[in-house]
Amino acid sequence: MGWVMMSERELNRGEVLAQVDDGRLSVDNAANMLDLTRRQIFRLLKRYRQDGASAIRHKARGKSPNNLIHQAKRDYALGLIKENYPDFGPTLAAEMLAEHHGFRVSRETLRKWMQDDGIWLPRKQRRRFHQPRLRRECFGELIQIDGSDHRWFEDRNKPCTLLVFIDDATSTLMELRFVKSESTFSYFEALESYLLAHGRPVAFDSDKHTVFRVAKDDAKGGARMTQFGRALNALNVEILCANSSQAKGRVERANRTLQDRLVKELRLAGISDMEAGNAYLQGFRERFNAQFSKVPAKPDNLHRALNVEPDRLDDVLCWRDTRYVGKQLTFSYDRKRIMLEESDVTRGLVGKYVDTYAFVDGRFEVRSKGRSLPYKIFDMDQRVTHAAITDNKRLGAVLEHIKEMQDKAPPKYPVRTNSEKMGYKSNGRRPGRPSGSRSKKTIVQAAK
Numbered sequence: 001m002g003w004v005m006m007s008e009r010e011l012n013r014g015e016v017l018a019q020v021d022d023g024r025l026s027v028d029n030a031a032n033m034l035d036l037t038r039r040q041i042f043r044l045l046k047r048y049r050q051d052g053a054s055a056i057r058h059k060a061r062g063k064s065p066n067n068l069i070h071q072a073k074r075d076y077a078l079g080l081i082k083e084n085y086p087d088f089g090p091t092l093a094a095e096m097l098a099e100h101h102g103f104r105v106s107r108e109t110l111r112k113w114m115q116d117d118g119i120w121l122p123r124k125q126r127r128r129f130h131q132p133r134l135r136r137e138c139f140g141e142l143i144q145i146d147g148s149d150h151r152w153f154e155d156r157n158k159p160c161t162l163l164v165f166i167d168d169a170t171s172t173l174m175e176l177r178f179v180k181s182e183s184t185f186s187y188f189e190a191l192e193s194y195l196l197a198h199g200r201p202v203a204f205d206s207d208k209h210t211v212f213r214v215a216k217d218d219a220k221g222g223a224r225m226t227q228f229g230r231a232l233n234a235l236n237v238e239i240l241c242a243n244s245s246q247a248k249g250r251v252e253r254a255n256r257t258l259q260d261r262l263v264k265e266l267r268l269a270g271i272s273d274m275e276a277g278n279a280y281l282q283g284f285r286e287r288f289n290a291q292f293s294k295v296p297a298k299p300d301n302l303h304r305a306l307n308v309e310p311d312r313l314d315d316v317l318c319w320r321d322t323r324y325v326g327k328q329l330t331f332s333y334d335r336k337r338i339m340l341e342e343s344d345v346t347r348g349l350v351g352k353y354v355d356t357y358a359f360v361d362g363r364f365e366v367r368s369k370g371r372s373l374p375y376k377i378f379d380m381d382q383r384v385t386h387a388a389i390t391d392n393k394r395l396g397a398v399l400e401h402i403k404e405m406q407d408k409a410p411p412k413y414p415v416r417t418n419s420e421k422m423g424y425k426s427n428g429r430r431p432g433r434p435s436g437s438r439s440k441k442t443i444v445q446a447a448k
Helices: 008-022 027-034 038-051 071-084 090-100 107-117 184-198 227-234 245-269 274-292 310-316 392-408 440-447
Strands: 142-150 160-167 173-179 203-206 238-241 319-324 330-333 336-340 353-358 364-368 371-373 375-380
Touching: 008 027, 008 038, 027 038, 071 090, 071 107, 090 107, 142 184, 142 245, 160 184, 160 245, 173 184, 173 274, 184 227, 203 245, 227 238, 227 319, 245 274, 319 330
Parallel strands: 142 203, 203 238
Antiparallel strands: 142 160, 160 173, 319 353, 330 336, 336 375, 353 364, 364 371
């Protein structure tokens, strides 16, 4: 006799029935143990005595289920999916089969068919495994930068962003700074502090934020380079954009650690604003690096001397643009109308371009061939326009600015019509009818 496949439940029944057959166990006790009636125990015992333990097996074992879908229908459904919906998931594919082909099948049955046929992979099999990247060998060779938007002061203040600069070779925190949001000017401030303290690294590694990378492939202006990229190019520093968060895992893991340790230390220190937080970060960074920084594979420091004068550095770390000067010696900039003061120099700039410099500290200059030009702001409109395109990482700061502008704006009274302005009051009469005229119906009723 060959092997007989039985479930654990069936094996348990066989052992109990064997004890009943040997007289070691009563029928009542066997019924209690198997949670069956006495009548069912006698039926199973009869089968056991006739054909042995194999008779306890379920009679449907090894047979096709009664609700089995025919193989031809299965092949028909899979053929439709391969031809028309090769990249559809089981749920959507089941909906399409029912809607367009009149073939109804449950999504879980279809999922099993697609998995067995290799059309659909489970989520675990679709996971992408990122191979770990070795650290750079030298200090200052690659600096990973990122901004972490978080409630750094918990409920004591509004959320803000922490800019993090970390060395890839040593995991040393090079620069930390609390800012309202990730913007070009906030990165300019952090970059200036980094350059003055350490010098110029070989390259920065960032994500695909619009501060670092031009999002549009068909962009024409700026030689497909952002303002931050232009500044680094002037300083002879490269900028690399990671394709995924795993590619800059050093700074991502540092953010996760800081969101735990730094938040708790700020709470214990009683700090609840960005100014005090930035003052606290210097000592925190030294303690963090003493505990977590690594020794580089090579002792070389690849930072280069800055060799840039402070005023020259301000001209590099600013928002530079060009504007066309109209016939009235005016041009538009940031929803403002800039008017150049008339002089012998500015008269010759009509129809030409001038350079604009917006600095981190709020200063604004207009230059032509390196010469600063006096100007006046003809119109100023700081309102955030309707349907303005706002980056997701700056949404919080933009909403705060909108709230401030709305609080400062005067209350808007309801608009009055000309009649209301002139003090007109309605007398209840219908317009266009003389006061002495009455309708025929009204005269007849009066006569009655």
